Amino acid sequence: MSLKLKKGVNKQSAYNLRDPNLDYEAAHTLSIIVDNESGVLARVIGLFSGRGYNIDSLTVAEVDPDGHRSRITIVTTGTPKVINQIKAQLNRMVPVHEVIDLTLKGKAVQRELAIFKVVANGNQRVESLRLADVFRAKVVDSTLKSFTFELTGTSEKIDAFAELMAPLGLEEIARTGIVALLRGDNSS
Amino acid sequence: MTQANKITGAEIVIKALIDQGVDTVFGYPGGAILPIYDELFQQKKIKHILVRHEQAATHAAEGYARSTGKIGVVFVTSGPGATNSVTGLTDALMDSVPIVVISGQVPTFMIGNDAFQEADTVGITRPCTKHNWLVKDTNKLAETIHKAFEVAGTGRPGPVLVDVPKDVQFASGCYTKKNEIKKNFIKKEPSIDLNMLDEAIYRLELAERPIIYSGGGVINSGQSAVNSLRNLVAGTNFPITSTLMGLGSYPASGKNWLGMLGMHGTYEANMSMHDCDFMLCIGARFDDRITGRIDAFSPNSYKVHLDIDPSSINKNITVDAPLIGDVSQILSMLIARWKERGSKVNKKKLTAWWKSINSWKEVQSLGYENSSSVIKPQYAVQRLEELTKSYNRFVSTEVGQHQMWAAQFMGFEEPNRWMTSGGLGTMGYGFPASIGIQIAHPNSLVINVAGEASWLMNMQELGTAVQYRLPVKQFILNNERLGMVRQWQELLHGERYSHSWSDALPDFVKLAEAYGIKGIRCEDPAMLDDNIREMIDYPGPVIFDCLVEKHENCFPMIPSGKAHNEMILGEQTEENSISDDGAVLV
Ligand SMILES: Cc1ncc(C[n+]2csc(CCOP(=O)(O)OP(=O)(O)O)c2C)c(N)n1
Numbered sequence: 165m166s167l168k169l170k171k172g173v174n175k176q177s178a179y180n181l182r183d184p185n186l187d188y189e190a191a192h193t194l195s196i197i198v199d200n201e202s203g204v205l206a207r208v209i210g211l212f213s214g215r216g217y218n219i220d221s222l223t224v225a226e227v228d229p230d231g232h233r234s235r236i237t238i239v240t241t242g243t244p245k246v247i248n249q250i251k252a253q254l255n256r257m258v259p260v261h262e263v264i265d266l267t268l269k270g271k272a273v274q275r276e277l278a279i280f281k282v283v284a285n286g287n288q289r290v291e292s293l294r295l296a297d298v299f300r301a302k303v304v305d306s307t308l309k310s311f312t313f314e315l316t317g318t319s320e321k322i323d324a325f326a327e328l329m330a331p332l333g334l335e336e337i338a339r340t341g342i343v344a345l346l347r348g349d350n351s352s
Numbered sequence: 353m354t355q356a357n358k359i360t361g362a363e364i365v366i367k368a369l370i371d372q373g374v375d376t377v378f379g380y381p382g383g384a385i386l387p388i389y390d391e392l393f394q395q396k397k398i399k400h401i402l403v404r405h406e407q408a409a410t411h412a413a414e415g416y417a418r419s420t421g422k423i424g425v426v427f428v429t430s431g432p433g434a435t436n437s438v439t440g441l442t443d444a445l446m447d448s449v450p451i452v453v454i455s456g457q458v459p460t461f462m463i464g465n466d467a468f469q470e471a472d473t474v475g476i477t478r479p480c481t482k483h484n485w486l487v488k489d490t491n492k493l494a495e496t497i498h499k500a501f502e503v504a505g506t507g508r509p510g511p512v513l514v515d516v517p518k519d520v521q522f523a524s525g526c527y528t529k530k531n532e533i534k535k536n537f538i539k540k541e542p543s544i545d546l547n548m549l550d551e552a553i554y555r556l557e558l559a560e561r562p563i564i565y566s567g568g569g570v571i572n573s574g575q576s577a578v579n580s581l582r583n584l585v586a587g588t589n590f591p592i593t594s595t596l597m598g599l600g601s602y603p604a605s606g607k608n609w610l611g612m613l614g615m616h617g618t619y620e621a622n623m624s625m626h627d628c629d630f631m632l633c634i635g636a637r638f639d640d641r642i643t644g645r646i647d648a649f650s651p652n653s654y655k656v657h658l659d660i661d662p663s664s665i666n667k668n669i670t671v672d673a674p675l676i677g678d679v680s681q682i683l684s685m686l687i688a689r690w691k692e693r694g695s696k697v698n699k700k701k702l703t704a705w706w707k708s709i710n711s712w713k714e715v716q717s718l719g720y721e722n723s724s725s726v727i728k729p730q731y732a733v734q735r736l737e738e739l740t741k742s743y744n745r746f747v748s749t750e751v752g753q754h755q756m757w758a759a760q761f762m763g764f765e766e767p768n769r770w771m772t773s774g775g776l777g778t779m780g781y782g783f784p785a786s787i788g789i790q791i792a793h794p795n796s797l798v799i800n801v802a803g804e805a806s807w808l809m810n811m812q813e814l815g816t817a818v819q820y821r822l823p824v825k826q827f828i829l830n831n832e833r834l835g836m837v838r839q840w841q842e843l844l845h846g847e848r849y850s851h852s853w854s855d856a857l858p859d860f861v862k863l864a865e866a867y868g869i870k871g872i873r874c875e876d877p878a879m880l881d882d883n884i885r886e887m888i889d890y891p892g893p894v895i896f897d898c899l900v901e902k903h904e905n906c907f908p909m910i911p912s913g914k915a916h917n918e919m920i921l922g923e924q925t926e927e928n929s930i931s932d933d934g935a936v937l938v
C-alpha cells in the first residue's frame with residue numbers, strides 16, 4: 165500500500181496543476197452593509213485581493229448617516245463554492261453587518277450611471293445628439309465642439325451607448341459601477 | 353463629565369487592562385509608547401515581561417494564552433516595534449489564539465508624514481488580525497480596548513491590535529468601564545440546525561466504519577467541550593484521531609486513541625480517515641496538511657463538521673452535515689439527543705472496524721531503527737517523554753522534523769499542555785512560547801522541543817529567561833541541518849541540498865554559560881537518560897544540546913499531492929516518484 169519512493173528521482177517541479185475551480189463560474193451581486201468607519205473599504209478590498217477573489221465592479225457610499233452605515237455593492241464572479249466562501253469571509257469581519265447575495269435572493273434592480281464626453285462637429289455631432297435622445301441620455305454640459313451626456317441604466321445599456329458613441333468622437337467615459345437593490349416590497 | 357473625572361490615555365490603557373483582569377504583559381518600549389510605560393512603572397497590578405524582540409513578545413503571549421485559556425497581551429512601540437509583531441499576529445490568526453497587541457503610534461498630527469518610526473500599522477496588520485483599530489480620540493480609548501478583548505476572545509478566537517498615537521496617550525479623556533460598552537459588534541451565533549443534528553445522529557447510529565477527527569477548536573471551546581468529546585468517545589467506542597492543534601483533548605493513553613493524523617500522522621489514523629464511512633470532524637478545518645490530495649480524501653464517508661466559523665465549512669472539503677456553533681454546545685446537544693434516542697451504535701460492524709484498525713496498528717508506523725552509537729532523534733524524544741510525563745508538564749516546539757517527532761512520540765493527557773505553531777509553521781515560535789508558558793505556570797516543567805536552526809531564530813530570549821529566572825528547558829535536537837527542508841530536498845529535489853545545513857553553530861554549552869545558566873551536551877545514547885534527569889533537576893534554565901543522527905527522515909509521510917492511503921512508511925529505494933503535481937505543492 166505504501167508509496168515506493170526512490171530518493172531524488174524528481175528533477176524539477178511541475179506546473180501542470182489541475183485547476184480546482186473548473187466548475188461553472190457565475191457573476192453575483194453582493195450588497196454589503198458596513199459601518200462607515202475609516203479603513204472599512206480597505207478591509208473588504210483586501211479580503212478580495214488577499215484571497216484571490218474577483219471584483220468586477222464596486223461601489224460604496226453612506227446610506228444611513230444616523231447609523232453610520234454604508235452600502236458596498238460588489239459584483240464578483242466565482243463558482244458556487246467560492247461565492248459561499250466570499251460571503252462567509254465577509255461575514256466574519258467586525259464592521260460587516262449584513263451580506264446579501266442579490267443574485268440568489270431573487271430579482272434585483274441593477275443600475276449604473278455614466279458620463280460621456282463626445283467631441284465632434286457636423287453630422288457626427290448631430291448624430292450623437294440623436295442617439296443620446298434614443299437612449300434617454302441627458303446633456304449635462306456642452307460647448308460648440310462637444311457634448312457631455314449623462315446616462316443611467318443597466319451596464320449593458322451603458323456598454324451599448326459607449327459602442328455607438330465610439331466612432332462619433334467619444335473622448336472620455338466615467339462610470340460609477342453597479343448599485344443594486346432587491347425588487348418588490350421586501351428590503352434585503 | 354468634569355475635568356476632574358478625566359484621566360490620561362496612558363492611564364486609561366492600564367486601567368482598561370486591569371478591568372479586563374490582565375496581570376501580565378509581554379512587551380518592549382520605545383518612543384511612541386513611552387507614556388504607557390510610564391504608567392506601567394507607577395502601578396503594581398500588571399507585571400511586565402521585557403522580551404528581547406517584539407516577535408518574541410507575541411509568541412510569549414501566545415504561549416501564555418494557549419496554556420491558560422486567557423488572553424495574551426503585548427505592548428510594542430510604533431514602526432519597527434509594530435512590524436516585528438507581524439509574524440506573531442499572523443501565527444495567532446492561523447492558530448486561533450487570542451492575543452491583544454497595543455502598539456504606540458506617532459502623534460495623530462504627524463500620521464502620514466513619514467514621521468520618525470512611523471509605519472501604517474493598521475494597514476500592515478489588517479490581514480493578520482481578526483480586527484484592528486487606530487484610536488484617534490482619548491475618549492474612545494477605553495471602549496476600543498474593551499472591544500478588542502471581546503473580539504479576540506469570542507467566537508473563533510484570534511489576534512487584535514489597537515494602535516494608540518502618542519498624543520492620544522497624553523491627552524485626557526473619560527474612562528468607560530468594561531461592562532458599559534455596547535456589544536452590538538459581536539457576531540450573533542446562528543442557532544443550531546436541529547434537523548441537521550438529527551440527521552448526523554442518525555448517521556452516527558448506523559455508521560459501520562466511524563471516525564472522530566478533532567482539532568484545536570475543541571481546546572479553544574474549553575474544558576466542557578473536552579469532557580463532552582471524551583464522553584462521546586467512551587459512549588460510542590468510536591476511534592479518535594486529532595490534528596496537531598488538537599492533541600490532548602483526548603488523552604493519548606485512552607484506548608480509542610489512534611494518534612495524530614495528517615502528513616506525518618500514524619498509519620492507523622490516516623487509513624481510518626480514508627476508509628471510514630462516517631466522519632465526525634469537531635473543531636478542525638480540513639487543512640491541506642490533514643487532507644492530502646483533496647479529490648482522494650476519504651472518498652466514501654458521510655461527513656459531519658462541527659465548527660464555530662462558517663467560513664471553515666466547505667472551504668476545502670465539502671461536507672454532508674455542517675453544524676455551526678460553539679463546539680461544546682453542539683457536542684452536549686448531540687450527546688443528549690443521541691442518549692434520548694437510546695445511545696445506539698452499530699456494534700457488530702464497529703467490532704469488525706476495530707479489527708481492521710488494529711491490523712493497521714500492527715504496522716507500527718512510528719517504528720524506527722535505533723542505534724547504540726548515535727542518538728536517534730525519535731529515541732531522544734521517547735526518552736524525554738518517558739522521563740517527564742509524570743511531571744506537571746507543558747511542551748512547546750519549534751518547527752521542523754523535531755516538531756513532528758514530538759507530536760508523534762509525546763503523549764498529552766490534557767488540553768492546553770502542547771503549544772506548537774501549526775497553521776503558520778513559524779520557526780522561532782517555541783522558545784518565546786515556553787517563556788510565556790512558564791510565566792503563567794511558574795512551578796511547572798516547561799520544555800521546548802527544538803531544532804537547532806529554529807531555536808537560533810529567537811535565541812536572544814535567553815536574556816528574558818535569565819532575567820525573570822524562568823527555568824525553561826530548551827531541548828534541542830541538533831542535527832546540524834534544516835532537517836525538514838533537507839528531507840524534502842532528498843525526496844523531491846534530487847538530493848540537491850541547497851542551503852539546508854546549519855553551519856557555524858554556536859557551542860550551545862558555552863552559550864548557556866555565557867548567560868550564566870546550565871548547558872548540557874549529549875551525544876551518547878547511553879548517557880541520554882542521566883542527562884535528561886540532570887536537565888529536569890536543574891532549578892534554572894537549561895540548554896540541552898542533543899546531538900542526533902543528521903540524516904534521519906520523519907515518517908510516516910503523506911507526500912504532497914498524495915492520498916491518505918498512499919503514505920510512505922519509511923526509507924524506500926524502488927522507483928516511484930512523487931508526481932509532478934505533488935512537487936509543486938508545499
Ligand atoms: C520562519 C521560517 N522560515 C523558514 C521555514 C521553513 N522551514 C520549515 S522546517 C525548516 C528547518 C528547521 O530546522 P530545525 O529547526 O533545525 O529543525 P529540524 O527539521 O532539523 O528538526 C525550515 C527552514 C519556516 N517554517 N519558518
Ligand SMILES: [Mg+2]
Pocket residue numbers: 752803804805829830831832833834835
Ligand atoms: Mg535541525
